[in-house]
Amino acid sequence: MFAVKLYELEQQYGRMQSRLHLCQQDDHQKIRRELQRATEEYQEDELLLKKNVENSRSPAVAALAEAQLEYSRRVKEIYDRELPEYFQEETETDQENQAEATALYAEYAIDFAVQSMRYALMTTLKAIDTQMDTEEEEKKNE
Template identity: 75%
Template sequence: MKINEGMFAVKLYELERQYGRMQSRLRLCQQDDHQKIRQELQRVMEEYQEDELLLLNNVENSRSPAVAALAGAQLDYSRRAEEILEQELPEYLRDEDGSAPEEGAKHQAEAAALYAEYAIDFAVQSMRYALMTALKAMDMQMDSEEAKTE
């Protein structure tokens, strides 16, 4: 695909659409309706699980070793980050302030908030990485086209 054909147009549209949905969902849920937050959380968790199944399918069934490797890395990261949130982060927070184990719910909530901030930071970093790799792909394509005309 040539650069002037909008090489990344579909992916950019999807990124913009998902970002808009995330903003809308967070704004709606910040209105202190606990039931609405739980319903939205359930929907998002279902979407997340579907995406995880798609990644797993790419790992197991992709004809491209590169796609399988990238999907595997994404799946590994996702699972490890979940493990940290659910098991390790509350322990780290409890150890830092020396509080009793019965304050576990408080630590779990703090861990979830910290994790959410990190996930947003990671998304920003992922966007930078996506930009870098897209520019690199464009540069390589232009190099290839320039070599053909010489």
């Protein structure tokens, strides 16, 4: 039932791992190219979410897509405007502030991804459970 989505998740995780592994070889230009590519992919996905909000015939799909967009906007706002301010007293330069803020943001993004995977597992199991309940009820009524 969810095989395609699980495969997609596995592919994305594998791609992320490979890209990060390759980029840890201190080739700054390569890191910048990968960052540009990842940014473009993220923007494409965000555009698809926006189209889902605007064009979806399902109110549920539109609401879920809007929630993802709102989360992304809020976290970006925190990263861009608020996070560096938290480090001003701890570091000496704006560049150090930005480096600290970016490292914290990256760590949080990974933690959020892990939590999202746990939530995906719970909701997938709930969907399977509900489907099985429905099938069992139908068999009883036959």
